[in-house]
Amino acid sequence: MGRKLLLEHAGAEGIRYYDVYRKKGGYASVEKALKMTPEAIVEEVKKSGLRGRGGAGFPTGLKWSFIAKPEGVPRHLVCNADESEPGTFKDRYLMEFIPHLLIEGLIVSSFALGSNTTYIYIRGEYAWIPDILEQAIAEAKANGWLGKNILGSGFDCEIYVQRGAGAYICGEETALIESLEGKRGNPRIKPPFPAIKGVWDRPTVVNNVETLAAIVPVINLGGEEYAKIGVGRSTGTKLISACGNINKPGVYEIDMTISVEEFIFSDEYCGGIANSKKLKACIPGGSSVPILPANLLLKTAKGETRYMNYESLSDGGFATGSMMGSGGFVVLDEDQCVVKHTYTLARFYRHESCGQCSPCREGTGWMEKILKNIDTGKGKMSDIDLLWDIQRKIEGNTICPLGDAAAWPVAAAIRHFRDEFEWHVRNPEECLRRNYGLAHYADEREVVA
Numbered sequence: 001m002g003r004k005l006l007l008e009h010a011g012a013e014g015i016r017y018y019d020v021y022r023k024k025g026g027y028a029s030v031e032k033a034l035k036m037t038p039e040a041i042v043e044e045v046k047k048s049g050l051r052g053r054g055g056a057g058f059p060t061g062l063k064w065s066f067i068a069k070p071e072g073v074p075r076h077l078v079c080n081a082d083e084s085e086p087g088t089f090k091d092r093y094l095m096e097f098i099p100h101l102l103i104e105g106l107i108v109s110s111f112a113l114g115s116n117t118t119y120i121y122i123r124g125e126y127a128w129i130p131d132i133l134e135q136a137i138a139e140a141k142a143n144g145w146l147g148k149n150i151l152g153s154g155f156d157c158e159i160y161v162q163r164g165a166g167a168y169i170c171g172e173e174t175a176l177i178e179s180l181e182g183k184r185g186n187p188r189i190k191p192p193f194p195a196i197k198g199v200w201d202r203p204t205v206v207n208n209v210e211t212l213a214a215i216v217p218v219i220n221l222g223g224e225e226y227a228k229i230g231v232g233r234s235t236g237t238k239l240i241s242a243c244g245n246i247n248k249p250g251v252y253e254i255d256m257t258i259s260v261e262e263f264i265f266s267d268e269y270c271g272g273i274a275n276s277k278k279l280k281a282c283i284p285g286g287s288s289v290p291i292l293p294a295n296l297l298l299k300t301a302k303g304e305t306r307y308m309n310y311e312s313l314s315d316g317g318f319a320t321g322s323m324m325g326s327g328g329f330v331v332l333d334e335d336q337c338v339v340k341h342t343y344t345l346a347r348f349y350r351h352e353s354c355g356q357c358s359p360c361r362e363g364t365g366w367m368e369k370i371l372k373n374i375d376t377g378k379g380k381m382s383d384i385d386l387l388w389d390i391q392r393k394i395e396g397n398t399i400c401p402l403g404d405a406a407a408w409p410v411a412a413a414i415r416h417f418r419d420e421f422e423w424h425v426r427n428p429e430e431c432l433r434r435n436y437g438l439a440h441y442a443d444e445r446e447v448v449a
């Protein structure tokens with residue numbers, strides 16, 4: 001059994017409510033932190049090696065140390081609860097079942113960053129969760145953990161929940177800030193970074209839900225002890241939301257020392273591939289990270305065991321590796337079609353592009369159309385190279401990383417499953433049958449001809 005820092009009390013009856021949470025030791029980190037200086041807390045977070053759990057894995061303590069402190073200007077902490085990356089649902093679990101863990105982490109983090117007004121920006125589709133969070137905030141306030149002069153420390157803090165309207169792009173931190181300010185969620189050009197000019201041009205830190213919840217064990221254990229859990233630069237524990245063709249989909253807390261094979265096949269985690277099928281491929285870190293075929297998923301290109309941590313999952317770069325990303329672990333069995341799967345993702349990214357930059361706005365649409373043609377038996381061999389070319393022209397040429405997120409899945413699918421794309425081009429009739437069934441077969445066949 002791996003160590004549990006975030007989900008230790010996840011199954012306990014009534015843990016959603018303050019009294020039960022407090023009896024289990026909740027809010028101890030606030031008592032400890034308010035006796036420290038903000039600078040000392042930032043140092044503990046640096047020592048812990050905690051990396052942002054929102055996708056990029058940027059060191060949290062270092063990010064906190066960048067926040068500007070101009071005299072007389074308020075600073076803000078914003079919790080990114082947008083969680084729209086397909087395959088990712090770990091933050092939802094934390095907020096829905098253990099909301100006080102997030103509130104506790106937010107109070108400590110707000111104190112460390114000097115944020116008297118802190119926001120939780122939550123995706124519109126999580127329509128039932130704001131009520132849960134607001135109840136937890138009200139309970140925390142009624143018990144003296146929020147409001148004025150918390151525990152006599154002189155520190156004031158309020159937390160507000162802001163609902164988004166349901167757009168993937170609003171998870172990107174500067175689009176989120178725009179949306180929080182009441183505007184359309186278009187990403188901003190960086191620099192300036194939010195640490196200098198964020199919400200209402202004030203210094204702002206945006207962190208993921210899981211990152212902020214992890215501040216609680218970092219403070220309770222101390223940075224050095226926290227850093228002893230895990231391996232290398234993958235310290236602490238990580239939540240993984242596992243889904244797809246597995247026997248036990250769900251949210252798991254792992255300590256990042258287990259192998260990918262153990263995670264997929266052991267009963268403690270995914271419980272193996274459903275219906276006794278074979279493992280074909282996996283997207284280990286949410287829809288935007290490169291897909292890996294089974295052989296490169298379980299072992300690196302050097303033949304070493306692949307582990308569930310930042311370094312091991314990215315071993316080999318994008319040629320033969322992938323990324324930990326947001327921890328959305330999507331498993332595909334032998335019956336799944338990589339072309340259709342890539343087309344589905346391309347459709348998503350085209351729909352979610354905000355349209356500010358041409359490579360992303362136009363390129364995502366082109367990729368969707370070409371993938372649809374290939375998937376439905378209307379593609380040409382030259383389309384595969386055209387797709388490759390388009391994704392190359394999007395990557396790195398846009399205002400925000402949504403362009404990269406749209407390009408990487410296409411690149412990885414072609415890199416590892418080119419034969420499957422070619423099969424589609426060579427077998428148009430079979431593609432038609434698969435997509436349209438017999439009823440529409442004759443009509444669609446004419447289109448191919």
Ligand SMILES: Cc1cc2nc3c(=O)[nH]c(=O)nc-3n(C[C@H](O)[C@H](O)[C@H](O)COP(=O)(O)O)c2cc1C
Nearest residue numbers: 052053054080082083084171172173207208211401
């Ligand atoms: C298109 C796009 C969507 C994103 N969606 C999310 C999201 O839903 N949740 C999240 O925490 N970070 C998301 N991010 C990353 C954020 O921009 C930011 O890096 C993150 O919230 C920082 O938190 P962390 O350092 O704790 O990981 C997204 C980035 C991009 C480019």
Ligand code: SF4
Nearest residue numbers: 354356357360398400
């Ligand atoms: S990359 Fe796409 S989503 Fe990001 S700013 Fe450009 S058009 Fe908008």
